[in-house]
Amino acid sequence: MPPVRGPNAVDIALTVNGHAATAHLPSQRSLLELLRGELGLTGTKLVCNAGNCGACTVLVDDRPVYSCITLAVACEGKRVETIEGISKDGELHPVQEAFIDHDAYQCGFCTPGQVMSIVALLRSKAKPTEDEMRRAVTGNLCRCGAYVNIVKAGMSAARRGTK
Amino acid sequence: MSLFSYAKPRALGEALRLLKNGTIAIAGGTDLVGLIRSGLARPEGLVDLTGIDGLRGWTREKGKGLRIGALTPLADLETSPQLQKLAPMIAQSLRDAATPQLRNMGTVGGNLLQRNRCWYFRDEAVPCWLKGGTRCFAAEGENRYHAILGAAECVMVAPSDLAPALIAYDAEIEIASSIGRRTVKLGQLFVTPSGRQRKEHSIKKGELITSVRISDAALERRGTFLKAMDRKAWSFALVSVAASARIKDGKARDVRVVLGGVAPVPWWVPAAHKLLEGSALDDNSCLAAADLILASAQPLRDNGYKVTLARELIRRALRSLVA
Ligand SMILES: Cc1cc2nc3c(=O)[nH]c(=O)nc-3n(C[C@H](O)[C@H](O)[C@H](O)COP(=O)(O)OP(=O)(O)OC[C@H]3O[C@@H](n4cnc5c(N)ncnc54)[C@H](O)[C@@H]3O)c2cc1C
Ligand code: SF4
Ligand code: FES
Ligand code: FES
Numbered sequence: 001m002p003p004v005r006g007p008n009a010v011d012i013a014l015t016v017n018g019h020a021a022t023a024h025l026p027s028q029r030s031l032l033e034l035l036r037g038e039l040g041l042t043g044t045k046l047v048c049n050a051g052n053c054g055a056c057t058v059l060v061d062d063r064p065v066y067s068c069i070t071l072a073v074a075c076e077g078k079r080v081e082t083i084e085g086i087s088k089d090g091e092l093h094p095v096q097e098a099f100i101d102h103d104a105y106q107c108g109f110c111t112p113g114q115v116m117s118i119v120a121l122l123r124s125k126a127k128p129t130e131d132e133m134r135r136a137v138t139g140n141l142c143r144c145g146a147y148v149n150i151v152k153a154g155m156s157a158a159r160r161g162t163k
Numbered sequence: 164m165s166l167f168s169y170a171k172p173r174a175l176g177e178a179l180r181l182l183k184n185g186t187i188a189i190a191g192g193t194d195l196v197g198l199i200r201s202g203l204a205r206p207e208g209l210v211d212l213t214g215i216d217g218l219r220g221w222t223r224e225k226g227k228g229l230r231i232g233a234l235t236p237l238a239d240l241e242t243s244p245q246l247q248k249l250a251p252m253i254a255q256s257l258r259d260a261a262t263p264q265l266r267n268m269g270t271v272g273g274n275l276l277q278r279n280r281c282w283y284f285r286d287e288a289v290p291c292w293l294k295g296g297t298r299c300f301a302a303e304g305e306n307r308y309h310a311i312l313g314a315a316e317c318v319m320v321a322p323s324d325l326a327p328a329l330i331a332y333d334a335e336i337e338i339a340s341s342i343g344r345r346t347v348k349l350g351q352l353f354v355t356p357s358g359r360q361r362k363e364h365s366i367k368k369g370e371l372i373t374s375v376r377i378s379d380a381a382l383e384r385r386g387t388f389l390k391a392m393d394r395k396a397w398s399f400a401l402v403s404v405a406a407s408a409r410i411k412d413g414k415a416r417d418v419r420v421v422l423g424g425v426a427p428v429p430w431w432v433p434a435a436h437k438l439l440e441g442s443a444l445d446d447n448s449c450l451a452a453a454d455l456i457l458a459s460a461q462p463l464r465d466n467g468y469k470v471t472l473a474r475e476l477i478r479r480a481l482r483s484l485v486a
Binding site for chain 2: 065066074135
């Protein structure tokens with residue numbers, strides 16, 4: 001039988017942005033709380049806390065998910081990537097560069113989530129159609145309405161290549 | 164959120180042993196985590212099913228049909244080119260279900276067993292009939308997203324997009340418990356809340372859905388799934404229609420028309436299937452079938468539009484089978 005863990009705090013070991021990480025948390029805590037509260041990775045944003053907006057999007061084993069409704073304890077052994085993990089050697093990721101070039105945000109609150117959704121798309125499909133790009137960010141609301149430029153930025157990053 | 168214990172078994176047998184009083188199964192958690200947060204579910208323990216490898220993925224064997232593991236993420240079904248050919252209504256129904264993130268997380272079993280989206284139900288402060296109270300607040304209140312058909316004490320609607328598509332393939336589900344296994348027609352899983360049954364489906368405590376099966380014969384049908392939403396993405400169906408039929412010499416056989424978003428359960432009318440047997444699915448027969456399906460409609464104050472919408476979606480879905 002597998003161990004039944006909790007209800008009090010449990011140890012959770014996972015990989016975050018390529019590094020081993022551990023946390024000690026009650027089992028009802030979300031992955032978002034683990035990232036922001038325990039690991040200090042505040043790039044991932046908290047807005048609705050209910051799977052209704054996409055601001056908290058991170059990649060778990062390469063797939064975009066809402067970290068606010070993902071239980072931290074369910075991520076034991078998994079590979080998590082956040083907005084902090086995609087730039088290399090101090091250089092912005094090409095998708096981040098493209099967001100700047102195309103003015104793809106106003107307040108910027110949805111941006112980390114939008115970028116993570118596009119990064120995941122471009123990893124699975126280097127040359128997506130515009131429709132695929134648009135569909136990739138349907139799960140990321142932008143209250144400022146920067147959608148047109150978000151899609152433009154994504155397509156431009158795809159053209160330039162993200163390698 | 165209340166405290167709960169957590170276990171992630173590797174095998175189905177272990178999961179079934181861990182499911183005792185007070186514990187609830189969790190798959191993608193996309194519905195359950197919200198229900199727990201708002202106090203609508205109060206588990207003492209969660210049994211995470213996502214560690215059980217044998218329940219993920221799908222297989223097709225001639226003679227045995229299509230088998231889809233209950234823990235398969237919705238995204239895997241939506242994006243598989245083979246499956247899009249084999250059972251097109253499944254991918255069509257998932258294309259506009261929720262969002263990419265939710266389809267990565269959400270699973271087949273969880274989608275079928277998700278709870279309804281009535282706003283009075285989701286508001287923990289409202290003690291409505293389904294939650295043990297005495298009144299349905301939607302019946303007299305804000306009900307533009309509620310049922311036009313088949314409701315009793317509770318006028319919520321079946322929210323799943325996948326369920327009508329699977330029912331239009333006559334899908335069966337396999338259910339396991341510590342005392343054995345049973346197979347039921349997916350159409351029979353859903354329950355209209357009424358009388359003492361203040362619930363949405365007939366799964367019992369300690370039971371798990373292990374797979375969905377579709378027969379070879381049903382896979383020969385053409386199928387179309389259409390969904391009307393009040394914006395282009397990220398919303399539940401106002402009305403959805405899954406229509407399927409085997410088309411031979413221009414005539415339809417084994418016709419199925421299953422609706423979501425209109426009744427507390429996925430909705431179909433056997434007499435309409437009979438009416439269309441052998442028809443060429445011309446406009447007139449499609450509309451006659453639609454009228455038969457909607458004959459008992461009793462719209463509420465704000466949802467009469469669903470009757471018009473359903474009639475036209477039924478026509479379009481059926482027509483597309485011969486287009
Ligand atoms: C913002 C939002 C929008 C959405 N839009 C849509 C939409 O447009 N169309 C649509 O169809 N759905 C929609 N959904 C619902 C979503 O698809 C479901 O929440 C999801 O599919 C549930 O799957 P899950 O694996 O996350 O289930 P969980 O949340 O893990 O579980 C749901 C329920 O099923 C039970 N369960 C799960 N697996 C099993 C099993 N194998 N055996 C027995 N019991 C099990 C759990 O105990 C729980 O009671 C939406 C959800 C959200 C949050
Ligand atoms: S429709 Fe059902 S869930 Fe909604 S208020 Fe009425 S009884 Fe409650
Ligand atoms: S904060 Fe997670 S979806 Fe809104
Ligand atoms: S830039 Fe403000 S929410 Fe998107």
